[in-house]
Amino acid sequence: xxxxxxxxxxxxxxxxxxxxxxxxxxxxxxxxxxxxxxxxxxxxxxxxxxxxxxxxxxxxxxxxxxxxxxxxxxxxxxxxxxxxxxxxxxxxxxxxxxxxxxxxxxxxxxxxxxxxxxxxxxxxxxxxxxxxxxxxxxxxxxxxxxxxxxxxxxxxxxxxxxxxxxxxxxxxxxxxxxxxxxxxxxxxxxxxxxxxxxxxxxxxxxxxxxxxxxxxxxxxxxxxxxxxxxxxxxxxxxxxxxxxxxxxxxxxxxxxxxxxxxxxxxxxxxxxxxx
Amino acid sequence: xxxxxxxxxxxxxxxxxxxxxxxxxxxxxxxxxxxxxxxxxxxxxxxxxxxxxxxxxxxxxxxxxxxxxxxxxxxxxxxxxxxxxxxxxxxxxxxxxxxxxxxxxxxxxxxxxxxxxxxxxxxxxxxxxxxxxxxxxxxxxxxxxxxxxxxxxxxxxxxxxxxxxxxxxxxxxxxxxxxxxxxxxxxxxxxxxxxxxxxxxxxxxxxxxxxxxxxxxxxxxxxxxxxxxxxxxxxxxxxxxxxxxxxxxxxxxxxxxxxxxxxxxxxxxxxxxxxxxxxxxxxxxxxxxxxxxxxxxxxxxxxxxxxxxxxxxxxxxxxxxxxxxxxxxxxxxxxxxxxxxxxxxxxxxxxxxxxxxxxxxxxxxxxxxxxxxxxxxxxxxxxxxxxxxxxxxxxxxxxxxx
Numbered sequence: 001x002x003x004x005x006x007x008x009x010x011x012x013x014x015x016x017x018x019x020x021x022x023x024x025x026x027x028x029x030x031x032x033x034x035x036x037x038x039x040x041x042x043x044x045x046x047x048x049x050x051x052x053x054x055x056x057x058x059x060x061x062x063x064x065x066x067x068x069x070x071x072x073x074x075x076x077x078x079x080x081x082x083x084x085x086x087x088x089x090x091x092x093x094x095x096x097x098x099x100x101x102x103x104x105x106x107x108x109x110x111x112x113x114x115x116x117x118x119x120x121x122x123x124x125x126x127x128x129x130x131x132x133x134x135x136x137x138x139x140x141x142x143x144x145x146x147x148x149x150x151x152x153x154x155x156x157x158x159x160x161x162x163x164x165x166x167x168x169x170x171x172x173x174x175x176x177x178x179x180x181x182x183x184x185x186x187x188x189x190x191x192x193x194x195x196x197x198x199x200x201x202x203x204x205x206x207x208x209x210x211x212x213x214x215x216x217x218x219x220x221x222x223x224x225x226x227x228x229x230x231x232x233x234x235x236x237x238x239x240x241x242x243x244x245x246x247x248x249x250x251x252x253x254x255x256x257x258x259x260x261x262x263x264x265x266x267x268x269x270x271x272x273x274x275x
Numbered sequence: 276x277x278x279x280x281x282x283x284x285x286x287x288x289x290x291x292x293x294x295x296x297x298x299x300x301x302x303x304x305x306x307x308x309x310x311x312x313x314x315x316x317x318x319x320x321x322x323x324x325x326x327x328x329x330x331x332x333x334x335x336x337x338x339x340x341x342x343x344x345x346x347x348x349x350x351x352x353x354x355x356x357x358x359x360x361x362x363x364x365x366x367x368x369x370x371x372x373x374x375x376x377x378x379x380x381x382x383x384x385x386x387x388x389x390x391x392x393x394x395x396x397x398x399x400x401x402x403x404x405x406x407x408x409x410x411x412x413x414x415x416x417x418x419x420x421x422x423x424x425x426x427x428x429x430x431x432x433x434x435x436x437x438x439x440x441x442x443x444x445x446x447x448x449x450x451x452x453x454x455x456x457x458x459x460x461x462x463x464x465x466x467x468x469x470x471x472x473x474x475x476x477x478x479x480x481x482x483x484x485x486x487x488x489x490x491x492x493x494x495x496x497x498x499x500x501x502x503x504x505x506x507x508x509x510x511x512x513x514x515x516x517x518x519x520x521x522x523x524x525x526x527x528x529x530x531x532x533x534x535x536x537x538x539x540x541x542x543x544x545x546x547x548x549x550x551x552x553x554x555x556x557x558x559x560x561x562x563x564x565x566x567x568x569x570x571x572x573x574x575x576x577x578x579x580x581x582x583x584x585x586x587x588x589x590x591x592x593x594x595x596x597x598x599x600x601x602x603x604x605x606x607x608x609x610x611x612x613x614x615x616x617x618x619x620x621x622x623x624x625x626x627x628x629x630x631x632x633x634x635x636x637x638x639x640x641x642x643x644x645x646x647x648x649x650x651x652x653x654x655x656x657x658x659x660x661x662x663x664x665x666x667x668x669x670x671x672x673x674x675x676x677x
Contacts, residue, residue, distance in 0.1 A: 054577075055576075055577065056445065056577045056578045057445070057450065057451075057454050057563060057564075057578050058454075059300070059454045059457040059458060059461075059564070060300045060302075060457075060458070060461055061458075062458070063444075066444060073577060078575045079575055079576070080575075103562075104298060104562045105561045105562045105563060105570075105572070105576045105578070106575060106576035106577070107576070108560075108561060108562055108567075108576065109559075109561055109572065109574070109575070109576030110575075110576065130300050131298045131299055131300060131562065131565070132298065133297060133298075133299060133300075133301050133304045135288065135296075135297050135304070136296060136297065136298060153301070154300070154301045154302075155301065156300075156301050156302040157302075158301075158302050158303075158304075158305045158306065158464055158465075159301060159304075159305065160305060163304070163305055167301065178301075178302065181302050181461060181462060181463075181464050181465070182302075182461060182462040183458045183461055183462060186462065
């Protein structure tokens with residue numbers, strides 16, 4: 001089965017470039033602007049879109065993404081509304097892969113089977129659930145694969161060779177290599193180690209490897225894109241969004257442009273990395 | 276199938292029935308597996324137990340007494356009430372039992388930097404104490420609200436050389452302190468040991484903390500046999516995450532004649548939405564902080580902040596083994612409001628000359644309710660898990676004395 005994610009990474013490979021994977025929090029700063037942003041991302045150069053599912057207690061996220069989740073929750077975001085956001089996006093884009101990213105509790109409380117059916121129907125392609133290691137695969141990963149969704153796993157610098165096979169065994173779509181130990185938005189990683197890490201992962205899998213954590217600028221993106229199949233950018237986009245808000249945290253006329261401006265620069269970085 | 280023993284959990288996946296597990300980010304998973312292996316090795320090592328026993332005796336002052344609360348018993352006119360005097364331990368609560376076990380383990384694993392979360396500050400003080408004793412770096416995460424209401428403990432931690440980090444995210448209480456400690460751990464996983472203060476978190480923490488706290492129940496068992504010649508009829512303890520309760524209960528789980536009561540914090544009252552911290556009474560199963568357990572949350576799975584006058588009970592979850600004991604019916608879980616706890620706090624101070632912490636005052640509130648209805652030959656043991664020095668200012672404020 002070829003998914004939108006598989007197709008997109010294959011196309012990027014044909015173009016001899018890395019894919020640009022962008023993250024924004026679903027419903028940040030509220031639903032209407034979030035939808036507008038989502039729709040603007042592919043045109044600005046995003047290849048794969050990660051949509052955060054807001055959660056009160058995001059234990060692997062730094063201050064920027066924590067705050068984005070709280071903004072969305074305060075504006076009334078729910079899991080149902082995040083799924084509706086994806087459905088609305090799909091009305092005009094049947095091509096760009098969408099990955100939902102978040103924590104297990106809202107999904108568990110919603111009901112795993114119900115969530116998977118609704119996510120599939122909404123046009124979601126993959127899931128990244130931070131607090132579900134392979135040891136808990138029967139919770140969501142295996143049911144998700146059965147439902148035809150990709151389950152994308154994070155590999156980290158602490159994932160050693162002994163552990164990699166189990167981390168990769170039920171992973172599909174792509175592998176998300178977290179280039180440093182830490183929360184999202186932490187300091188920029190040492191990119192010299194990225195090639196070696198990507199090579200190590202590729203010894204165990206044929207899946208594309210996208211690298212994230214600490215990517216803030218077009219130069220960062222270019223450096224990673226030379227060494228990996230994808231570049232993931234989250235906190236920098238969330239910060240650009242936040243900096244465009246007014247004093248009350250509401251979207252302004254500049255919000256969409258602030259995000260797409262950075263996405264265009266990152267896309268340019270990704271596209272010039274291997275020249 | 277009838278259960279042969281209630282004491283064999285968790286299973287190899289860290290589950291107590293539906294509850295427990297290892298719901299953590301991949302970055303932490305290898306370390307959690309290392310920790311489990313190191314703990315299994317230590318458990319089988321007589322040298323580890325001997326070192327811990329020596330510290331218990333000479334540093335903590337164990338065994339803690341099992342004290343007949345004579346005037347309280349007379350006053351209530353029913354069950355014969357005993358206090359397990361964990362408040363007499365060095366650092367003033369049961370928390371030191373667990374901390375010493377974990378610190379010895381951290382030393383075996385070669386970790387120089389210790390992090391901890393704390394609510395009331397008792398676990399933070401215990402951790403800071405053990406780190407001072409063994410020359411380890413110590414960082415304690417504490418909700419900014421708790422830093423305010425537990426000032427004396429903040430000073431104590433600082434005096435002991437720990438760095439106290441006030442946590443400004445979320446409700447700025449224990450839950451948020453735990454989030455921040457987990458974020459630190461994810462970042463500094465190579466040199467840092469996370470000393471969790473309660474029977475929650477990813478496996479092996481719930482089982483490991485329970486084991487280290489089970490000395491409470493093991494001593495109680497020997498002491499009551501010596502003093503009364505038989506087992507108690509009931510045990511009662513307060514529950515935030517539930518470590519003091521689990522430590523008292525566990526050695527008695529397979530004695531069907533012993534009734535077991537845990538007491539959650541009902542805050543302003545269970546009927547008040549988001550006004551209490553009773554996760555068993557008012558929550559449902561969910562996943563937070565590495566384990567599945569009962570949680571206070573809304574219909575969308577967002578965690579509620581909860582409320583209790585006691586910073587140590589102000590937590591929207593509960594240890595997974597308690598969740599399991601509740602569901603299988605081996606233990607009964609009650610709750611006490613802020614008001615009931617304050618009344619019990621005062622009664623204990625005046626009748627027994629013991630100022631309890633606000634946490635065990637919740638258990639005492641239910642002793643006050645249960646004991647008068649029970650016969651005089653009913654033996655009831657309450658875990659007096661901490662002393663109340665840290666709470667006197669907060670209590671005075673509530674009583675209008677300041």
